[in-house]
Amino acid sequence: xxxxxxxxxxxxxxxxxxxxxxxxxxxxxKISENVSAERDLDDVKSSLVNESENNSxxxxxxxxxxxxxxRADLESYEKAREYFTEALRRQQDGGFFKSPHYPxxxxxxxxxxxxxxxxxxxxxxxxxxxxxxxxPLLDVPxxxxxxxxxxxTPGQLSNKVPVVQHAHMHPLTPLITYSNEHFSxxxxxxxxxxxxxxxxTGIPRTxxxxxxxxxxxxxxxxMGQIPHPLGWLVPQQGQPMYPITAGGFRHPYPALAMNASxxxxxxxxxxxHIVPHHHHHGLHQTGIPHPAIVSAAIKQEPxxxxxxxxxxxxxxxxxxxxxxxxxxxxxxxxxxxVAECTLKESAAINQILGRRWHSLSREEQAKYYELARxxxxxxxxxxxxWSARDNYGKRxxxxxxxxxxxxxxxxxxxxxxPCVQYLPQEKMIDSPASSHGxxxxxxxxxxxxxxxxxxPAPTHSEQAQPLSLTTKPDRHHHFPLxxxxxxxxxxxxxxxxxxxxxxxxxxxxxxxxxxxxxxxxPLASLHASLLSPPSPFHQAALHSHHALFQSQPLSLVxxxxx
DNA sequence: GGACCTTTGAAGTCA
DNA sequence: TGACTTCAAAGGTCC
Numbered sequence: 001x002x003x004x005x006x007x008x009x010x011x012x013x014x015x016x017x018x019x020x021x022x023x024x025x026x027x028x029x030k031i032s033e034n035v036s037a038e039r040d041l042d043d044v045k046s047s048l049v050n051e052s053e054n055n056s057x058x059x060x061x062x063x064x065x066x067x068x069x070x071r072a073d074l075e076s077y078e079k080a081r082e083y084f085t086e087a088l089r090r091q092q093d094g095g096f097f098k099s100p101h102y103p104x105x106x107x108x109x110x111x112x113x114x115x116x117x118x119x120x121x122x123x124x125x126x127x128x129x130x131x132x133x134x135x136p137l138l139d140v141p142x143x144x145x146x147x148x149x150x151x152x153t154p155g156q157l158s159n160k161v162p163v164v165q166h167a168h169m170h171p172l173t174p175l176i177t178y179s180n181e182h183f184s185x186x187x188x189x190x191x192x193x194x195x196x197x198x199x200x201t202g203i204p205r206t207x208x209x210x211x212x213x214x215x216x217x218x219x220x221x222x223m224g225q226i227p228h229p230l231g232w233l234v235p236q237q238g239q240p241m242y243p244i245t246a247g248g249f250r251h252p253y254p255a256l257a258m259n260a261s262x263x264x265x266x267x268x269x270x271x272x273h274i275v276p277h278h279h280h281h282g283l284h285q286t287g288i289p290h291p292a293i294v295s296a297a298i299k300q301e302p303x304x305x306x307x308x309x310x311x312x313x314x315x316x317x318x319x320x321x322x323x324x325x326x327x328x329x330x331x332x333x334x335x336x337x338v339a340e341c342t343l344k345e346s347a348a349i350n351q352i353l354g355r356r357w358h359s360l361s362r363e364e365q366a367k368y369y370e371l372a373r374x375x376x377x378x379x380x381x382x383x384x385x386w387s388a389r390d391n392y393g394k395r396x397x398x399x400x401x402x403x404x405x406x407x408x409x410x411x412x413x414x415x416x417x418p419c420v421q422y423l424p425q426e427k428m429i430d431s432p433a434s435s436h437g438x439x440x441x442x443x444x445x446x447x448x449x450x451x452x453x454x455x456p457a458p459t460h461s462e463q464a465q466p467l468s469l470t471t472k473p474d475r476h477h478h479f480p481l482x483x484x485x486x487x488x489x490x491x492x493x494x495x496x497x498x499x500x501x502x503x504x505x506x507x508x509x510x511x512x513x514x515x516x517x518x519x520x521x522p523l524a525s526l527h528a529s530l531l532s533p534p535s536p537f538h539q540a541a542l543h544s545h546h547a548l549f550q551s552q553p554l555s556l557v558x559x560x561x562x
Numbered sequence: 563g564g565a566c567c568t569t570t571g572a573a574g575t576c577a
Numbered sequence: 578t579g580a581c582t583t584c585a586a587a588g589g590t591c592c
Contacts, residue, residue, distance in 0.1 A: 321585045324571035331586060338588090346587040347568040354569040372571075388573045391584060566591075575582070 319386050322379035325368035326357055332368075 323331070330353045337349050337356075357365070379386065 321572075321583095323585060326570035327572095327585055330569070334587065343589095345567080345589045347566085347589080349589095350567085350569040350587075352569090357570070369571095376572080388584070389575085392574075393583085564592090567589090568587095570585100572585090573583085576580085577578100 319379075319383050319390070321388055321391060322375040323372060324375075325365065325372040326354070328371050328375065329353065329357055329360075329365075329368045 330350065333353055333356065334346075334349055337352050338344065341349070341352070343349060343352075
């Protein structure tokens with residue numbers, strides 16, 4: 001079981017966060033991928049039956065008790081996250097994410113004629129964003145100071161303390177073009193030496209250790225133990241990262257000018273109108289803007305007003321939780337699933353993704369676990385004072401707290417899914433993996449997962465349904481009528497019963513109380529709205545990845561089936 | 563317009 | 578410490 005912990009001591013990432021799921025039988029699984037895909041559809045259909053309706057009413061009190069110290073930019077974080085996800089996957093994906101059509105990696109190969117910062121072919125802003133946003137400590141420390149000394153960004157101008165400049169450098173500063181020279185992964189330009197300009201003299205000098213990320217809690221050494229997601233881009237030995245000089249710093253958010261063609265890679269959620277807007281309430285306790293605070297990429301409309309997303313961000317005043325492994329996987333694969341499937345409902349897509357998640361090999365999952373771990377790491381760096389509790393109750397409205405007392409009828413009419421009616425009952429019984437199954441194989445209990453019943457050679461059905469180690473099948477066994485073809489109301493009603501009655505051994509209790517997430521915040525919606533179609537990389541990957549879609553495109557007809 | 567659905571995982575709360 | 582709750586993304590659906 002791969003230890004995702006990059007060298008131990010990473011409190012942010014669980015050492016054992018790796019699902020041992022179906023480590024054996026992967027070969028068999030692929031043999032029946034087509035069948036699995038079909039079963040996925042069926043299962044999704046069956047799963048469309050509403051399992052439950054739990055109305056949870058939690059007070060919104062004490063929401064403001066704890067506020068993250070820095071004011072960060074959600075979009076900035078999002079964007080960096082996107083880069084990070086893509087970068088890490090590409091680096092680690094071996095064959096899983098093979099993209100022979102883009103051997104040069106999109107970050108470097110995709111031309112961006114519209115991006116003035118890339119006109120020279122220098123390292124794209126996205127890459128820089130990732131490089132420093134995600135790995136601030138791996139970045140050559142002096143560059144930040146240099147950047148600060150040269151770049152007249154508001155945050156930099158306000159920063160008078162060189163020692164902390166790097167630490168407080170906005171994570172998006174790497175987006176700035178440092179140089180007009182072409183980027184060469186293997187041979188960093190000479191000007192990209194780890195030199196820094198003396199803030200006073202302006203003369204390049206070697207960075208002092210004290211200038212190395214004084215802010216971020218992680219030591220460079222600790223960070224260095226973590227495999228860099230951009231290993232393909234980073235010199236493998238000696239130099240942890242391409243030193244990024246400040247020579248080209250012109251704009252703190254060059255990504256704003258990023259070519260839309262890269263949207264699929266970077267999920268360009270940035271509006272080209274983002275302005276290096278200095279956040280008022282973003283001063284760090286030191287008085288120096290935190291990287292997450294400085295120049296929060298508040299979108300601005302052409303008229304200079306804040307975009308709705310920005311306003312929403314300011315209004316909500318909260319920072320999103322770091323994505324977990326599955327969320328990262330979901331974001332990555334959603335487009336693929338959508339592209340291959342006529343199904344558009346996210347709920348159904350998520351079910352497919354959930355099954356695929358379980359069908360992933362441990363190595364494949366490990367990528368995302370590690371990615372998630374780094375996400376949390378970055379998040380903690382950006383928002384040191386942030387706590388998941390801060391977001392509690394931040395949603396516009398809370399879930400209904402009906403729980404068991406809620407009658408099935410309450411939820412039936414609204415949430416029933418027509419497609420359920422077409423589900424073969426057997427499929428329901430053979431339902432997809434559930435969170436329970438994940439729990440059994442949860443990263444926290446890798447050994448148990450290895451010893452789990454899923455390990456044995458899967459039967460034919462198991463091959464088709466690699467997620468045999470699940471509780472959902474049980475659920476359906478317990479509530480076969482849930483998805484039993486019948487009136488739409490029945491499905492929904494049964495769903496409530498299932499949620500209240502079905503009690504998987506999952507420690508999370510998720511099944512007992514299915515989360516009824518409210519709609520994402522406007523920023524999240526914006527994020528979703530910007531979901532771009534599968535990138536060329538994705539499309540290429542479709543042919544090589546997992547072969548789940550090797551068969552004809554999935555066509556899970558839900559409502560249309562009616 | 564906004565809640566709901568659906569997934570898994572992380573982190574929080576509570577007994 | 579275990580059980581439970583909340584939130585993270587996403588976008589169609591429904592009220």
